[in-house]
Amino acid sequence: MEKVTKKVLAFDIDQTLNVAKTPIPDEIADLLIGCLDHFEICPISGQKFDQFLIQIVNRLIDRGATTAQLQHLHLFVAQGTQYYRYEGTDWQQVYNYPLTDDEVQKITSAIESAARELGYWEEDKLQQGDEIIENRLSQVTFSALGQKAKTEDKYAWDPDCKKREKIVEKAKEQAPEFDYEIGGTTSINAFTPGMNKKFGMTHLLEELKVKKEDILYFGDMTQPGGNDYPVKEMGIDTITVRSHEDTAYALRGILGII
Numbered sequence: 350m351e352k353v354t355k356k357v358l359a360f361d362i363d364q365t366l367n368v369a370k371t372p373i374p375d376e377i378a379d380l381l382i383g384c385l386d387h388f389e390i391c392p393i394s395g396q397k398f399d400q401f402l403i404q405i406v407n408r409l410i411d412r413g414a415t416t417a418q419l420q421h422l423h424l425f426v427a428q429g430t431q432y433y434r435y436e437g438t439d440w441q442q443v444y445n446y447p448l449t450d451d452e453v454q455k456i457t458s459a460i461e462s463a464a465r466e467l468g469y470w471e472e473d474k475l476q477q478g479d480e481i482i483e484n485r486l487s488q489v490t491f492s493a494l495g496q497k498a499k500t501e502d503k504y505a506w507d508p509d510c511k512k513r514e515k516i517v518e519k520a521k522e523q524a525p526e527f528d529y530e531i532g533g534t535t536s537i538n539a540f541t542p543g544m545n546k547k548f549g550m551t552h553l554l555e556e557l558k559v560k561k562e563d564i565l566y567f568g569d570m571t572q573p574g575g576n577d578y579p580v581k582e583m584g585i586d587t588i589t590v591r592s593h594e595d596t597a598y599a600l601r602g603i604l605g606i607i
């Protein structure tokens with residue numbers, strides 16, 4: 350069988366390593382720990398740092414990952430606009446490309462006024478301490494019912510995305526210089542154009558001092574328009590998976606021939 354010559358295994362998170370928004374299953378954790386002995390491991394996703402800890406890092410530690418192994422884990426947070434590396438005893442932020450205060454302000458004001466005009470600004474439905482618009486540093490996220498709303502309420506709010514499409518259309522009139530992406534059940538993400546996974550992977554190449562050919566990337570949305578597509582488009586070898594089960598299958602194969 351052919352020898353594996355890749356140096357880096359990079360992964361989308363949701364639907365590639367886990368069931369969306371949940372910690373990775375034991376099997377994936379064990380396989381990733383096995384891979385840390387042979388490769389640099391790089392999860393890259395739009396999520397925030399604390400979710401990387403909850404969904405991946407804490408699970409690897411629970412399953413017995415050693416400090417030496419964690420040195421080979423590289424966290425490309427918020428589409429790789431932030432990079433964290435394990436140094437000594439803790440996670441260190443290596444770089445961060447946040448939106449400027451002015452950009453955050455422009456996006457926030459455009460989305461809020463659009464939602465208010467359309468009658469979709471539903472502050473009264475928020476739980477205490479929750480907020481509709483959250484500054485996620487490299488993107489601003491609108492969540493119509495806040496972060497803490499019940500799942501069934503979220504599903505019921507905009508099942509056909511029509512409300513959010515209208516908000517985006519109106520917000521774009523006021524702040525056309527940003528990209529808007531409808532996600533989850535009640536969310537809109539807004540960010541500077543080009544802050545997608547290509548941005549993160551380009552920085553990964555620099556930080557890890559590797560070439561495109563050294564990387565194998567796993568993702569579930571590799572079709573044009575999908576959030577993993579920019580990686581494929583760069584010419585990085587990509588494995589398209591339907592779920593973490595496909596990823597587990599591939600990783601078992603890779604570990605079997607090292």
Ligand SMILES: [Mg+2]
Nearest residue numbers: 361363364569
């Ligand atoms: Mg995904």
